[in-house]
Amino acid sequence: MLPVFAGIVLAFLIIPVLILVPVSLSSVGYLVFPPPGLSWRWFHAVFADRGWLGSFALSLRVAGWVALLSTALGTGAAVGLVRGALPARKTIYVVLLAPLVVPTIITAIGLYFVFARLHLVGNVTAIVLGQAVLNVPIVTILVAITLQGLDPQLEYAAEIHGASPLRTFLRVVLPLISPGVVAAALFAFLGSFDELLVALFVAGPLHQTLPMRIWNTVQFELDPSVATVSVMVTTLAVAILALGAWLQSRRPAETRE
């Protein structure tokens, strides 16, 4: 009895997104389930639409930069937290994790006000900076977890035998935590790719990321092209997730005894 109920709920969590697949292949121009026929027309339409392609390209570009920036910042934060013996750790934790906790609408509007002052609204850099803020926490957490699995004696061994702290990091620590770092970068990429609110406020009239375009389209019409885009985005997300999970499972070779 209980497993059945649980099974239903778990299915409930997965099914809605799966529904979009047949809808995206619908042969008609309005949302109906089940679709009367299957056709690739919406995939063709989306690929032919310069608006969708442009948004896709922009989202990829932004996500790439966000991944780079958040990973660099998050890795530094993780190293400082785990190996740094810092004062006021609790406070630092709070600041680092706050973007995860504060309602995104607040962060987005706050950034809008600041960027408006700096005349950066409408600039792609603003989107990158804003979304990086949202993704630094998760990168920090993921890299910190990986780093904790690394034997600190390895760093002692490197240093006593002539490696400066920087070289120790580059030659010993980084190679050994790289699976975790790459996984974190992938999650940051995904986080940025799917992000709506910051982009909405900060991207200005000339730029539309993919989520922005979905948002704008959905407000006015529910035609299957959005379903198509959603399916593509979700497939991309699942692929990235799988890659990230696989990388995370390859823990550093030397764990503490």
Place this chain on the structure above:
Amino acid sequence: MKRGLLAIAPTLAFLGLFFVVPVLGMLQRSLFTPAFSLTAYRDILHESTYWIVFASTFRIAAEVTLVSLGAGYPVAYWLSGLPPRRAHMYLVFVAVPYFTSVLVRTYAWMVLLSNDGLVNHVLATLHLIVHPLKLLYNETGVLAGMTYVLLPYMILALYAVMRGIDRRLVRAASVFGAGPWQAFLRVFLPLSVPGVAGGCLLVFVLALGFFITPALMGGPHQTMIAMLIDTEVDQLLNWSVASALAMVLLAITLVGLFLYDRLVGLETLLQGRC
């Protein structure tokens, strides 16, 4: 220690500049218009429009919390009784929605609940209805969509606490003559209360700040605070009121999360990501 500071300084500076400053900026905007005054806050507290929105927000958040609890408790109970490896496998099902876009998930529900969508189609095929039910742009739609997004949080919070409950206690109760229901009610349920409180707190607080789902799936009576803030900024250009609303929302969120940390601990949320 110097090295640690060096490693973390750029990140702290970045967050300071692009997170702390913006949020503090909003605080400033809510209090200085441009001279110091509490008019923004007074406006919020006095005008009925705002009160209605506050009421809707709390009402919807409460409804979502209850539904999530009802659906999530049995699932968490079942999962926590499984051997850890199998539980982790199923938890993947719970955690995966985390990472697909909220927008996509909301949209999927819009497709499901629309007049020509799956739900109406199934109900019509089963001859349970004649005319399609209006499931979208109303409270039902918002409830469905938000529960869908927040259910994983509830399950994870409950699971974290339930995992720590020793099942042998329940078995011991049955040895002493309690039937399965009694054993559950008198032993397990009371022990799971911190998880229930924590999960409800978490879902409630997160629901308060929702924007995308209620904006897409709700009608005029489902306007929530986040949507109101957006309107104030975008359309009404009432930046100080928007900031004040944001600060109120932030305050409630922080209090809620602080209580959650005390009850359950914020680390439990990380389990889903590992």
Place this chain on the structure above:
Amino acid sequence: MEVGAGEFFTLLGPSGSGKTTSLMLWAGFVVPTAGRVMISGRDVSRVPPHHRNLGMVFQHYALFPHMTVAGNVAFPLEMRRWGRSKIRNRVAELLELVQLGPFEQRVPRHLSGGQQQRVALARALAALPPAVLMDEPLGALDRKLREEMQTEFRRLHRETGTTIVYVTHDQGEALTLSNRIAVMHDGRVEQIGTPADLYERPATRFVAGFLGEANFFEGEVIGEEGGTIVAVTAAGVRLRVTGRKVHGERVLIAIRPEAMRISTDQETAPTSANAVRGTLIDSTYGGPVVRYRVAVPGTGDLSAAMPSADAPTISWGSPVQLWWQVSRGRFVGP
């Protein structure tokens, strides 16, 4: 503390005695709040570890898992920017030294504990450091392997002449390997000396009890007799000990079990000896020696150890006499 060039110097003590911390001070991972650290006459107290040109071997090897054996050993040389062919030659030389020549391309994961430790040693010696620090390097190995590695360490010390600073809590290991030992307790150095010094002339109660076993008598000096000091314990036992003490001073006297002789009450002890009477409560055959435990009223239990060939068979509970030559007793500090 001072360690001479080419010495095998051991820091010996129980956990928490401060020996690892001292090692860390020399390595540079801990900065002294008072005093200085000097290497080859240079004050390096503020010099970071990577500039001290030392080698170090850790209890759990700390080999870089993402590098081969050759890569690990070559690491210190790469850090000091040696030329490629020079590095290659040196690595080959070192692996020969530790008898791991054919393992050059292996990864640490595929080596046994003993082999890993030898790689770690080769790495420590690579850049010809003035000293190699070793932090309980044999702690993770089983007994037989430990003994083999001890022999290895002795051989390498002889062949390379490198100064070695060794940390261990195993007193047998310390006695076997070291030129000199510093015994540490609760963060302080109790005594420094050669193994023989420490064993035969312990300065404090702790050293006497930590290196081997000891019997202790607490007493007060009451006078002199024939060039020796006379002390009496609270239980009224009268002892003579060689040394210089002041009348009325409170003293602690230690005697090694192997210095004691045991006999049943009928025989009398030589006049040049101290003697106590008690009851035998246990005797154990230990191969080369037989160990006896004797309960002496007012003093506690004392241990005696006699070579098996000379050891008398005494039934438990019998009254016995323990005696020892005056010269074998020593005053020790508290």
